[in-house]
Amino acid sequence: MTTPVKLTxxxxxxxxxxxxxxxxxxxxxxxxxxxxxxPKGFRKTVEEDYWxxxxxxxxxxxxxxxxxxxxxxxxxxxxxxxxxxxxxxAKVGQCFYAPLIDANAGMINDPIILKLSENRFxxxxxxxxxxxxxxxxAQGYGLDVAVQEADVWPLAVQGPKSDDVLETIFGSDVRExxxxxxxxxxxxxxxxxxARSGYSKQGGFELYLDKPSLGLALWDxxxxxxxxxxxxxxxxxxxxxxxGGLLSLGNEMTNANNPLECGxxxxxxxxxxxxxxxxxxxxxxxxxxxxxxxxGVLFGTQKCPPCRQPWRISVEEMQVGIVTTAIWSPRFKQxxxxxxxxxxxxxxxxxxxxxxxxxxxxxxxxxxxxxxxxAIST
Amino acid sequence: MTTPVKLTxxxxxxxxxxxxxxxxxxxxxxxxxxxxxxPKGFRKTVEEDYWxxxxxxxxxxxxxxxxxxxxxxxxxxxxxxxxxxxxxxAKVGQCFYAPLIDANAGMINDPIILKLSENRFxxxxxxxxxxxxxxxxAQGYGLDVAVQEADVWPLAVQGPKSDDVLETIFGSDVRExxxxxxxxxxxxxxxxxxARSGYSKQGGFELYLDKPSLGLALWDxxxxxxxxxxxxxxxxxxxxxxxGGLLSLGNEMTNANNPLECGxxxxxxxxxxxxxxxxxxxxxxxxxxxxxxxxGVLFGTQKCPPCRQPWRISVEEMQVGIVTTAIWSPRFKQxxxxxxxxxxxxxxxxxxxxxxxxxxxxxxxxxxxxxxxxAIST
Numbered sequence: 001m002t003t004p005v006k007l008t009x010x011x012x013x014x015x016x017x018x019x020x021x022x023x024x025x026x027x028x029x030x031x032x033x034x035x036x037x038x039p040k041g042f043r044k045t046v047e048e049d050y051w052x053x054x055x056x057x058x059x060x061x062x063x064x065x066x067x068x069x070x071x072x073x074x075x076x077x078x079x080x081x082x083x084x085x086x087x088x089x090a091k092v093g094q095c096f097y098a099p100l101i102d103a104n105a106g107m108i109n110d111p112i113i114l115k116l117s118e119n120r121f122x123x124x125x126x127x128x129x130x131x132x133x134x135x136x137x138a139q140g141y142g143l144d145v146a147v148q149e150a151d152v153w154p155l156a157v158q159g160p161k162s163d164d165v166l167e168t169i170f171g172s173d174v175r176e177x178x179x180x181x182x183x184x185x186x187x188x189x190x191x192x193x194x195a196r197s198g199y200s201k202q203g204g205f206e207l208y209l210d211k212p213s214l215g216l217a218l219w220d221x222x223x224x225x226x227x228x229x230x231x232x233x234x235x236x237x238x239x240x241x242x243x244g245g246l247l248s249l250g251n252e253m254t255n256a257n258n259p260l261e262c263g264x265x266x267x268x269x270x271x272x273x274x275x276x277x278x279x280x281x282x283x284x285x286x287x288x289x290x291x292x293x294x295x296g297v298l299f300g301t302q303k304c305p306p307c308r309q310p311w312r313i314s315v316e317e318m319q320v321g322i323v324t325t326a327i328w329s330p331r332f333k334q335x336x337x338x339x340x341x342x343x344x345x346x347x348x349x350x351x352x353x354x355x356x357x358x359x360x361x362x363x364x365x366x367x368x369x370x371x372x373x374x375a376i377s378t
Numbered sequence: 379m380t381t382p383v384k385l386t387x388x389x390x391x392x393x394x395x396x397x398x399x400x401x402x403x404x405x406x407x408x409x410x411x412x413x414x415x416x417p418k419g420f421r422k423t424v425e426e427d428y429w430x431x432x433x434x435x436x437x438x439x440x441x442x443x444x445x446x447x448x449x450x451x452x453x454x455x456x457x458x459x460x461x462x463x464x465x466x467x468a469k470v471g472q473c474f475y476a477p478l479i480d481a482n483a484g485m486i487n488d489p490i491i492l493k494l495s496e497n498r499f500x501x502x503x504x505x506x507x508x509x510x511x512x513x514x515x516a517q518g519y520g521l522d523v524a525v526q527e528a529d530v531w532p533l534a535v536q537g538p539k540s541d542d543v544l545e546t547i548f549g550s551d552v553r554e555x556x557x558x559x560x561x562x563x564x565x566x567x568x569x570x571x572x573a574r575s576g577y578s579k580q581g582g583f584e585l586y587l588d589k590p591s592l593g594l595a596l597w598d599x600x601x602x603x604x605x606x607x608x609x610x611x612x613x614x615x616x617x618x619x620x621x622g623g624l625l626s627l628g629n630e631m632t633n634a635n636n637p638l639e640c641g642x643x644x645x646x647x648x649x650x651x652x653x654x655x656x657x658x659x660x661x662x663x664x665x666x667x668x669x670x671x672x673x674g675v676l677f678g679t680q681k682c683p684p685c686r687q688p689w690r691i692s693v694e695e696m697q698v699g700i701v702t703t704a705i706w707s708p709r710f711k712q713x714x715x716x717x718x719x720x721x722x723x724x725x726x727x728x729x730x731x732x733x734x735x736x737x738x739x740x741x742x743x744x745x746x747x748x749x750x751x752x753a754i755s756t
Contacts, residue, residue, distance in 0.1 A: 133507075307389060
């Protein structure tokens with residue numbers, strides 16, 4: 001999903017410890033996330049990458065997933081203040097997908113929170129300056145906590161052969177890491193945080209390198225170990241993430257959305273003893289009932305263009321929602337999309353019409369998330 | 379300054395009300411600022427654009443300069459809390475270039491602050507989420523203020539013929555707008571904030587359109603009026619901004635820098651009655667004396683590559699600073715750069731050696747900012 005337009009380079013649009021390898025492998029497109037370059041395509045097409053990710057293993061430079069470190073006596077207090085997810089029983093070594101919201105219950109970010117110790121957390125963030133939000137809160141509330149962007153550069157290994165590749169380097173310990181847990185394993189004598197997580201539904205790990213000077217060595221070690229397993233350079237795959245129902249901040253949700261309409265109710269606690277910013281607003285929204293919610297959309301038998309701005313979803317010419325991300329699925333032989341559907345129209349199989357930004361209309365229908373593994377009858 | 383790498387498109391990397399015109403005019407490169415596309419090149423080279431900007435007039439889509447609106451009874455209080463610049467005597471209709479700092483006196487942003495009314499300000503920001511910082515502070519301090527990103531999309535008209543072009547549309551009133559002041563003038567019956575400001579030293583205006591549906595009409599009106607004045611589409615010009623000593627957040631300065639070392643002392647008040655976040659830290663830095671400061675650098679008689687990461691500046695093989703932005707100047711027939719020089723080495727004309735990211739070494743010297751209009755003897 002690229003324009004013919006190039007990206008300028010500067011210090012501001014930061015590289016990562018892996019950029020030299022990514023460019024040597026012929027990266028063709030970048031996205032910018034947290035003022036850091038995210039490789040988005042190599043020599044294969046997004047469809048070739050999709051099949052490869054489902055069958056083999058890929059190495060992704062996701063250094064743009066910056067780590068906001070919250071550290072100090074009030075670290076747990078500040079972290080809990082920022083999210084409706086109940087972290088009171090969180091244990092060291094666990095990862096938590098967590099919506100962050102403001103006083104109006106508007107989405108600020110949806111990081112993975114890693115509990116490193118009782119007084120130290122990393123928030124592995126999507127594309128907004130959580131450090132500034134956290135620092136502002138700490139300053140205003142007078143909390144005893146230090147907030148900074150840590151010098152940590154995640155690398156993702158994703159796909160069904162991920163365990164095989166990492167076992168070659170880290171031994172069988174890596175296989176025992178449970179889903180959304182992490183362990184510290186040694187790389188060249190340096191402790192490396194490895195979590196079973198990642199921005200795909202194909203399994204795999206994220207390696208949180210906190211010593212950038214080891215970046216190329218770590219990349220090379222994985223790359224070399226991966227040769228027997230048909231490894232390729234990759235990136236979050238748009239087809240796979242849409243089918244998997246993985247949301248993207250700034251695409252599927254903005255600060256104008258609350259976590260309930262984003263389908264994140266399972267991560268929102270309303271326990272009376274739990275205190276977090278935005279709870280009153282969120283309770284009010286829950287009591288009134290949400291008016292829209294994210295769904296999958298399946299439409300059209302011709303490839304759609306990339307979605308650069310919300311597309312209209314209509315029923316009998318009345319707007320009933322928007323498409324926020326869309327791409328051709330080689331598996332469904334239709335376009336798959338994520339979008340926000342109004343109440344009354346969000347039931348799976350509801351017929352809808354999608355109009356893209358060029359005015360092209362497509363017949364489609366609502367689909368529950370994630371998209372099914374088996375074919376959908378049309 | 380582009381790679382051969384393309385930029386992916388999505389809703390997250392936002393277009394502006396002017397994007398359709400920018401793309402029709404053949405934009406060749408984008409940068410991303412505040413998750414919004416900033417056009418960075420058209421059909422001319424950066425050198426051709428440089429001469430054109432100095433002699434004629436250009437139309438720039440700077441919608442990425444997002445407006446953070448601070449509104450309510452505590453708006454002036456919150457705005458002042460965020461900056462060392464003394465805003466106590468600020469008048470409605472004035473613009474203020476202002477460093478924003480955190481409790482450690484680290485730079486957070488360097489917006490232009492527009493005072494719209496006693497209780498309403500726009501912060502026209504560089505590339506960081508000032509809205510989150512301001513909202514965090516407002517939340518923590520319990521201030522009676524609303525903070526939001528306003529639906530405002532600046533368009534810049536820059537170059538010596540800017541007054542001529544805008545007079546055609548807005549009449550002679552526009553000529554009377556003083557430097558860093560603004561007026562509301564009418565466009566198609568809608569009041570439009572026009573300020574005499576902009577990210578060049580060639581004169582001109584910024585038009586703060588708060589009705590995006592008028593975007594194409596406004597672009598077209600300026601474009602058509604500009605035909606008699608040799609208008610061209612443009613963008614902040616790297617050569618011109620380096621020579622003019624205009625800083626770029628994320629390039630010349632990061633959160634690791636304080637405003638004194640960024641050469642912004644004139645915007646920092648130490649009045650005992652003035653209260654702002656980071657004042658204690660800034661006073662301590664001032665008392666101890668800064669250890670480095672931004673300077674111009676002139677070096678090499680061969681074109682340097684784009685600066686993607688800080689380059690080493692050395693004297694007798696000892697590191698004494700970094701170059702953060704560099705580009706060939708057709709006027710000086712040398713490379714011009716901005717960088718941070720250690721105390722003891724920051725005096726103009728001090729000879730230095732620059733080593734770029736490919737290991738290439740260049741002889742150079744320190745230059746006071748802005749670069750002189752007349753030639754520099756070497």
